Amino acid sequence: MKKEIMKKIMLLLFVVILLPITSAQAEGKKGLLVHASIYGSTIETAYWIKAIIGNENHLDVKTLDQVITIDPYDYIIIGSLTRNEKPVKPIYEFIEKYRDKLAKKEVCYYLTCGDSDETMVLKVPGKDAHLIGGRNYLVDVMQKYPDIKPVAIAGFGGRQVMPTLGFTDNIQIWLVGKLAKEGSPWEGLDIWESLVKERVEAFANEVRTKILGIRPRENIEELRGYWTSLQPASLADPTKKKFNPKPSYEHKSTEKIYFARSRAKGDLALGENLLKQWAEENGIDLKEQVRTSFNIYYHATKNYGGEPIIAHIVIATFPDEPGNLQISFRCWDKPDVRKGIEADITKAEELLWADGRKVD
Numbered sequence: 001m002k003k004e005i006m007k008k009i010m011l012l013l014f015v016v017i018l019l020p021i022t023s024a025q026a027e028g029k030k031g032l033l034v035h036a037s038i039y040g041s042t043i044e045t046a047y048w049i050k051a052i053i054g055n056e057n058h059l060d061v062k063t064l065d066q067v068i069t070i071d072p073y074d075y076i077i078i079g080s081l082t083r084n085e086k087p088v089k090p091i092y093e094f095i096e097k098y099r100d101k102l103a104k105k106e107v108c109y110y111l112t113c114g115d116s117d118e119t120m121v122l123k124v125p126g127k128d129a130h131l132i133g134g135r136n137y138l139v140d141v142m143q144k145y146p147d148i149k150p151v152a153i154a155g156f157g158g159r160q161v162m163p164t165l166g167f168t169d170n171i172q173i174w175l176v177g178k179l180a181k182e183g184s185p186w187e188g189l190d191i192w193e194s195l196v197k198e199r200v201e202a203f204a205n206e207v208r209t210k211i212l213g214i215r216p217r218e219n220i221e222e223l224r225g226y227w228t229s230l231q232p233a234s235l236a237d238p239t240k241k242k243f244n245p246k247p248s249y250e251h252k253s254t255e256k257i258y259f260a261r262s263r264a265k266g267d268l269a270l271g272e273n274l275l276k277q278w279a280e281e282n283g284i285d286l287k288e289q290v291r292t293s294f295n296i297y298y299h300a301t302k303n304y305g306g307e308p309i310i311a312h313i314v315i316a317t318f319p320d321e322p323g324n325l326q327i328s329f330r331c332w333d334k335p336d337v338r339k340g341i342e343a344d345i346t347k348a349e350e351l352l353w354a355d356g357r358k359v360d
């Protein structure tokens, strides 16, 4: 008798609790990708992500204005262009409006941006030197809304079509180009692209695996047409390229900057240990400034001839380069006083590349 009652209770439990869960899983999770774009690049990436996620998996792609509720969705992807080192204001307003609901859903953030290098430190008049590029632009929104814990984040890089920029945008971009101590990559181009294709693919595949619980998409290269276009970088000069990936190794010494950037095999923990070892061996005071899941920014200070000189160092890992570490060193002191730090930076690089860690 007892057994019979137990059986009935189990059956009831299955119908009331388990059946709806299993059938929802069978139907698949429902997603919304909401985006903000001015010149269209972020929209292109939205449909590219949708294509990778696949039409068999429900994903609505909408502008901010088209969204009246997020209730029907299990997960939300929020995509924005970058303006002044952040997602645009309407994205913040959207997050603010749905903040409590978003905190209970699975959320992903992505950006298109001009600078996709997450080892980049910017120093401009009136502001302290600070991290920019790629996912660094998402740190502010994540700090502002800590209750929303994104499942995946990405900073893809993006596109700028110079002749069609609005009047004030044009002036701003011209000014940024003039202030850039390391030169501006869009100089002389009609179309400048910085998007790293593999990052879009890694992000969309993270949504597939982490949210939808399905395998990464195979033959992913077939969908790159969403971004690739036949237009030249410059109508006047056909030899110019729209996108020049940063070289593996870079050393620059000008009046304004000493800059070194390179790669090594390893992860953030290894990079951190090696930098600490280098600092200890060379009497350098290494102070962490910012730490995220993908990069660490340090100030390395030492007295050379009585003057404290600072090197700005960033170590970073990238989804498009698994197993590798990238590192950048910057010193903005004048060439005559920074000789000591330049020699110490060379030592740091030698230590990073030792034991076969140098990446070609």
Ligand SMILES: Cc1cc2nc3c(=O)[nH]c(=O)nc-3n(C[C@H](O)[C@H](O)[C@H](O)COP(=O)(O)O)c2cc1C
Pocket (backbone or CB within 6 Å): 036, 037, 038, 039, 040, 041, 042, 043, 081, 082, 083, 084, 085, 086, 112, 113, 114, 115, 116, 133, 134, 157, 158, 159, 160, 165, 168, 169, 170, 172, 173
């Ligand atoms: C006025 C202006 C400001 C920008 N500010 C930044 C910035 O701070 N950092 C960055 O990496 N890219 C910046 N960009 C580049 C854009 O984010 C990038 O071109 C993006 O792909 C544009 O997206 P959309 O085509 O969807 O509008 C800026 C572009 C303009 C025109």
